[in-house]
Amino acid sequence: MATFGLTIPQRGAFIGVSSMPELLDYAPRAEATGLFDSVFVGDSITAKPRPEAITLLGALAGSTETLKLGVGCMASMPVRDPVVFAYQWATLDLVSQGRALLAACTGIVAADGASRREGSHFGGITDIDRPARLEEAIELCRLLWTGAPISYDGRFYSYEDLQIQPATVQQPCPIWIAANPAPGRYWDRSMRRVARLADGIQTCALGPGYVGMITSSLAPLLADAGKDPSTFPVSAYHNVNIGTDRDACLEESQRFLDAYYGPVFSSEQVASWVSAGTVDQVIEHLRDLIGQGATHITLRLTSFDQDTQFRALVEEVLPALS
Numbered sequence: 001m002a003t004f005g006l007t008i009p010q011r012g013a014f015i016g017v018s019s020m021p022e023l024l025d026y027a028p029r030a031e032a033t034g035l036f037d038s039v040f041v042g043d044s045i046t047a048k049p050r051p052e053a054i055t056l057l058g059a060l061a062g063s064t065e066t067l068k069l070g071v072g073c074m075a076s077m078p079v080r081d082p083v084v085f086a087y088q089w090a091t092l093d094l095v096s097q098g099r100a101l102l103a104a105c106t107g108i109v110a111a112d113g114a115s116r117r118e119g120s121h122f123g124g125i126t127d128i129d130r131p132a133r134l135e136e137a138i139e140l141c142r143l144l145w146t147g148a149p150i151s152y153d154g155r156f157y158s159y160e161d162l163q164i165q166p167a168t169v170q171q172p173c174p175i176w177i178a179a180n181p182a183p184g185r186y187w188d189r190s191m192r193r194v195a196r197l198a199d200g201i202q203t204c205a206l207g208p209g210y211v212g213m214i215t216s217s218l219a220p221l222l223a224d225a226g227k228d229p230s231t232f233p234v235s236a237y238h239n240v241n242i243g244t245d246r247d248a249c250l251e252e253s254q255r256f257l258d259a260y261y262g263p264v265f266s267s268e269q270v271a272s273w274v275s276a277g278t279v280d281q282v283i284e285h286l287r288d289l290i291g292q293g294a295t296h297i298t299l300r301l302t303s304f305d306q307d308t309q310f311r312a313l314v315e316e317v318l319p320a321l322s
Helices: 009-012 020-024 025-032 051-065 084-095 113-119 130-146 187-196 210-224 244-260 267-273 279-291 306-321
Strands: 003-008 038-041 068-074 100-104 150-153 158-162 174-176 199-202 234-242 274-277 296-301
Touching: 003 025, 003 068, 003 084, 009 020, 020 025, 020 051, 025 038, 025 051, 025 306, 038 051, 038 113, 038 296, 051 084, 068 174, 068 234, 084 130, 100 130, 113 130, 130 199, 150 274, 158 306, 187 199, 187 210, 187 296, 199 210, 234 244, 234 279, 244 267, 244 274, 267 274, 267 296, 274 279, 279 306, 296 306
Parallel strands: 003 038, 003 296, 038 068, 068 100, 100 174, 174 199, 199 234, 234 274, 234 296
Antiparallel strands: 150 158
8 A cells, every 4th residue: 555745835835825834834734644654845946946945854854753754856956066965965864863755856847948047057067967967966875875985986076085974864865766757768768767776766647657657667677676666666746636626626736736837737737647626536546546556645735725625635535545
């Protein structure tokens, strides 16, 4: 059976959804229900601006006791200094007593050249180089989080006799890779990166059967990498909108996502990416994701009435799936 996380839509503080303190308060409320294993926030610096992820997770470390503290995805990882990031993340793992959960990604946002402009502010980092920078940053984090001195000579980063303290409490500290490539040119490279470097994958159901395509493609690659596909975490970064009329729920979700990201998702994508409608319809949609191989689903409430949605989720939907 899948486990569930709650995604805090911190960008909602910019679009009139709720205040930042009110949004953060959903984390301890979620923990109190016993229905969630994790709480997630999103990340971006200038490509999709929002309150900063690691800072928010530090605040959530103090207001929760058991939930994993996830970021999905750490889109700015290719432009952040990898040593400073490793130091910050190790500290988060220390203060949360081993609850940090990183889902990293390339952070490429082609719409309006957003990630290209972001990279220009950090030494001219191009979208083309983001995947390779992500790979090196992951390799460096794994080395630095042991707490031992390291030397590293990569394409982008080189260090001699470098050591950071603290080491992470979790040894190893988990790193998922977030990936939702379109079938075609970059699919194989993306899947091979996950199989080689990641402890799990986070993806988005932006089309019918998409999660199933991910799991079936990954299975042989994981086996080749010496990893067990049956125990490899597959997390769906998903949305939910519960109400009496599915069309109305999808319409509100479309407005929410358009305000959150800009008008970049088609109505067909929203219909796949949002479990929308009556309680029974939402449950059926989430069960379909689980049937496709999702072992974990983190849910964002794509509604301008967060409190009503939260209560429906924890009182009517998740108990039926536990």
